[in-house]
Amino acid sequence: MSTENHHRDDRDRRERPKSAAAEPAPPSLVPPPNALPPVRHPDAPAPGELLGSHYDHCFGCGEGQPHGLHLQARAGDGVTITAEFTVQSAHQGAPGLAHGGVLATALDETLGSLNWLLRVIAVTGRLETDFVRPVPVGTVLFLQAEITAVAGRKIYSRAQGRIGGPDGPVAVRAQALFIEVKVEHFTENGRADEIRAVMSDPDQIRRVRAFEVNP
Numbered sequence: 001m002s003t004e005n006h007h008r009d010d011r012d013r014r015e016r017p018k019s020a021a022a023e024p025a026p027p028s029l030v031p032p033p034n035a036l037p038p039v040r041h042p043d044a045p046a047p048g049e050l051l052g053s054h055y056d057h058c059f060g061c062g063e064g065q066p067h068g069l070h071l072q073a074r075a076g077d078g079v080t081i082t083a084e085f086t087v088q089s090a091h092q093g094a095p096g097l098a099h100g101g102v103l104a105t106a107l108d109e110t111l112g113s114l115n116w117l118l119r120v121i122a123v124t125g126r127l128e129t130d131f132v133r134p135v136p137v138g139t140v141l142f143l144q145a146e147i148t149a150v151a152g153r154k155i156y157s158r159a160q161g162r163i164g165g166p167d168g169p170v171a172v173r174a175q176a177l178f179i180e181v182k183v184e185h186f187t188e189n190g191r192a193d194e195i196r197a198v199m200s201d202p203d204q205i206r207r208v209r210a211f212e213v214n215p
């Protein structure tokens with residue numbers, strides 16, 4: 001293939017339709033035939049409601065992380081979420097541009113927030129990210145995410161981040177597989193100091209309960 005054609009192919013790939021749905025998923029991100037549509041928990045936050053942080057020291061959403069993303073997620077209709085994150089100078093990779101790992105974190109955090117709507121505790125098993133456009137420092141990234149299917153403990157989801165406005169061009173997108181876990185995943189693996197602090201904070205316990213199925 002000529003260099004010119006190669007460049008045109010690259011550009012075409014970047015400018016494909018805006019929906020994450022248009023992207024073929026790798027095998028482990030394709031829900032199995034027995035997967036079911038996600039069911040919004042009756043006590044899930046109402047559409048339009050801000051979810052708040054699940055943990056004050058979370059790098060993605062916690063207020064207690066000075067250089068964190070301070071991402072704010074809002075429940076949408078069905079099993080969807082919107083979120084916003086403003087790229088700060090502490091988030092640079094190349095001069096004046098967001099670090100790709102930080103953008104992946106924003107996608108991961110948004111996708112993770114979706115599990116609030118199922119009232120399930122889940123962690124990221126697989127996260128596949130496409131970086132479509134550079135994202136300058138100072139940019140607001142407008143994220144949208146949805147759960148597409150659930151198969152036992154496996155939760156399939158996808159997200160995209162747009163720049164210039166909620167309907168602007170897609171800059172990043174991701175497909176993910178989250179795996180449902182028990183609270184013991186954290187209590188048995190997390191560092192003892194932080195687990196102790198969380199377990200003695202009634203406000204934090206209340207937030208953890210909000211994740212549990214049939215608390």
Ligand SMILES: CCCCCCCCCCCCCCCC(=O)SCCNC(=O)CCNC(=O)[C@H](O)C(C)(C)COP(=O)(O)OP(=O)(O)OC[C@H]1O[C@@H](n2cnc3c(N)ncnc32)[C@H](O)[C@@H]1OP(=O)(O)O
Nearest residue numbers: 028054108109112121123124125126179181186187198208
């Ligand atoms: C007291 C304090 C409480 C605090 C309460 C806080 C609550 C809310 C915190 C939320 C925080 C959110 C923050 C953002 C989201 C993160 O960033 S989470 C952090 C990043 N993720 C992790 O650290 C996960 C590390 N990985 C693990 O711990 C384990 O591999 C997992 C994911 C729990 C799975 O292990 P497992 O439970 O032994 O399950 P396993 O049987 O291996 O797999 C189950 C199924 O999933 C499939 N699977 C597993 N991994 C993968 C993979 N990577 N690819 C494809 N398929 C996979 C398996 O093939 C299997 O499929 P089936 O055979 O059932 O068809």
